[in-house]
Amino acid sequence: MTRSTPVSLLTALGQPEVYPFYAVEMLFDSAPVRFWTGYGERTIGVDTYLGTGNLLNISGLEEVNDLSSKRITLQLSGVPASLISLALQEPYKNRPAKVYFGTTDTTTPIEVFSGRMDVMDVEDGGDTSTITLTVESKLVRLEKASNWRYTEGSHQSRHSGDTFFSFVADLQDRDIVWGREKA
Known part of the structure; x- marks a missing residue:
C-alpha cells in the first residue's frame, strides 16, 4: 500500500527511545x-x-509490493465472560476494520491495514475468554466467485423492469453486418 508518512512520525522513529503502538478500529x-x-x-x-496493553495481539501484518490479498488475525484475551454474549450477538461479517501504527510521541498514526471482518472465534475459559477475529483485505473479494449469472432472471432480481436480457435469444443466431455493406 502506498502511503505518505507524516514528518512527525518519521522524527519520532528516529529518536533514541521509541514507544510504538498499534490501534485497531x-x-x-x-x-x-x-x-x-x-x-x-x-x-x-x-x-x-x-487501552488493552499486552492483551491485544495482532499477527499477519506484512508489507507487500504486489496486489495479493492478505489477512491478519486480531486476538483479544482476558475478556470478561459477561461481554462474550455481546460479541456473539453483534453482526460482524464484512464490517470494516483498520489497523494503525504510531508512536506515543505523535498524534498522527498511519494506516497499515484495512479490510473486512471475516471469522470470529470465541474460546471460553471460565472467568475470562479469548476472542480471535480474522480480517481480510479488500482484495479477497476479487478471488471469490460471483453468484450472479448473465440471465434474464438474475438481471431482473437486481434491476427490476430492465428488459436488456430479453433480447439476447433473438441475437444469438442473427447475422450482424458491421463495417461493410450487406451482401
Missing part, C-alpha cells in the same frame, strides 16, 4: 470498537481508543 452496526496496545485511553483524531 472495528466498525460494528451498533457502535465502533476501538483498541490500542497501550494503557488507559488514547485520543486519535476525534476518536477515543481503549
